[in-house]
Amino acid sequence: MARKILLEHLNVPGIETLEVFRKMGGYQAVEKVLKTMSPDDVTEEVKKSGLRGRGGAGFPAGMKWSFIDKKSEKPRYLVCNADESEPGTFKDRYLMEKIPHSLIEGMIVSSYALGAKTSYIYIRGEYFYVLRILEKAIAEAYEAGFLGKNILGTDYSLDLHVQIGAGAYICGEETALLESLEGKRGNPRMKPPFPAISGLYASPTVVNNVETIAAVPHIVNMTGDEYAKIGVGRSTGTKLISASGHINKPGVYEIEMGLPVEEFIYSDEYCGGIKNGKRLKALIAGGSSVPILPEHLITKTANGDARLMTYESLSDGGFVSGTMLGSGGFIVMDETTCIVRNTWTLARFYHHESCGQCSPCREGTGWMEKVLHRIENGHGKMSDVDLLVDIAKKIEGNTICPLGDAAAWPIASAIRHFREEFEYHVKYPEKVKDPKHFFYAPFVSEKMNASIA
């Protein structure tokens, strides 16, 4: 069995209560840091651990913390990003729902490291029941003296609040989240200034993902050096992967970084192989925003190395033949999947979620969705395929926040790897009329057939 850190005590009955959580070693890190470590010591441990942001971008957490403006007179804030709205990603929910205290302990330890006296958890609107779980856990923590004034008799005090969002994906982008938390419309801000200098209420702020924060107490307990031993190279520690799609065992798995993708998909410990004995067709490895991979690039990289579950290995080959670890939303697609339909579905999502502030994303996402809708339903033209590539190119890199890129990449990569399937939709409109067109007879590449014969 692989090593579990975040989910080690998942199956202990009552782990959602403070009492059982403490029995399993919970809140030890709070005692340790408050009584034996300075805030900078904690940051130093996190730096040593090599922990990288689990929200998508993979930015080193310790480094982000060290950017916080310590000279500012203003209060500092830690904000936990629990907006988790990326299609395919549902790991933060799992963690908060099952072991809520692990996040709260992480918030206390991290806030101490940053010198924050007030911290926030911003949770997506649809997770209303999780909000209730967190609120209950926070009340327990206040009662036990882990939150509030003079925690454990030290002179450190911390207030922790949970704020619920209203269901907008864009509020997961850190600056839109801060706007929303301030009670405004959730439009992303222009950067610079970065939140570390001017974030919540124009004060120095760190925004981190749920999983990032929950890993911090474990790093404190086991030391950063020990944590860094898990994993491969610059991808250290364990990662929660939310696996979905055509697999036998969908769910949330904790893996050690460096696990081969092949093992993750086919081992019974994890996804348990493709459902109904079908053939694997494509993979979205890290949430809907990352480039899609075709079968031949999933388990091996373009140079033939085994593909591993690490930041580096998954992005090996860049946009041409790689993808990204992203937020760990692992979506497996078998041969019955229509890539065009899948791409259109994603395009619809980004069109719906664009905040509408900047013109390339506002107009481009809608345009791409409409063109894809046309192709999928057999009303497309050959030139539409190149049109899509061109629109995606004109959005990418030209927007305020990365949502524009996130909308462009899945489409550009789907056309790069599955162009023939798009062209098939244009060539044989009558064959794609039935929405289940590849369900009974999977798409077969004519080119490939010709080369075999």
Add this chain to the structure above:
Amino acid sequence: MAKVTIDGLEMEVPDGTSILNAARMVGGDIVPPAMCYYSKLKGSGGKCRTCLVKVSQGSAKDPRPMPKLVPSCSTTVQDGMVVENITSLDVLEARKGVVEFLLINHPLDCPVCDQAGECDLQNLGYKHGLAKTRYEEERRTFEKADIGDNIKLHMNRCILCYRCTYVADQLTDCRSHGVINRGDHAEISTYISKAIDNDFSGNMIDVCPVGALTDKTFRFSSRVWFTKPMDAHRDCKKCSGKVVLWEKGNEVLRVTGRKDKYGELEEFICNECRFEKKNTSDWVIEGPRHIDKHSVISQNHYELLNNIKVDIVKYQKQVAERVNKG
């Protein structure tokens, strides 16, 4: 002071100046177009992305290029920065993309739009756009609405530059005007259709780069190029009283603020001057107004950039000559 180079032209500007404003200090072709930035409105800019430029050298200290194109209106200059505007094909390509994005859902109703002839989007389209549209889908539509007694909102034409919301926020004392909804369904709106009644609300019309906000006292009375702009002023207790009268014969059809060559108001004017003083006898006429902006009003001074490559070579030569000379 910071030394910056824009399209081969070196200049020295005060620290903290944006790239766009640095370019405006020199003027001419190197000034990127700006559809959302408005120097007199705090927080404006960064949204339309027409002003994107390439920073090929970040600063003297850190010469690395910036990884993406940056909005020149909201990027401050660094000492030793090198910027490419019309000398970069990437920039021109991206800008063409932005213009196309702004136009796909914009109705092509210039023949019946009051803004035609003094419309920033029209000018931008002429300069950078494609002559043909690649957009086949239906354009999005909204209902027309009234914002108070004197302003018409024609949301179909809006490019969501957010300028009017900043006017409402910064010139008026209640925050009742803003953006509702998301993405390409976003629209500007007064909170639950509450009319904005305020002494300075009329300035929204002047800051709107397109025909989304128009003056109801002027709508459909004349094409702007048939009217004669005259500088005029009056004693006004609320504002400077310095305006432009748009006359036809001896009739005052419209009153607006005075715009500079970048389409920005020199001073905001009050609603009384704008909507209520429509007789020449209300005003002291100073004389005909010269319109600097290249637009229909200044008699077809459109410059086409249709053969960009050739233009760039020519342009670079001119720059080289200018640099060599001085």
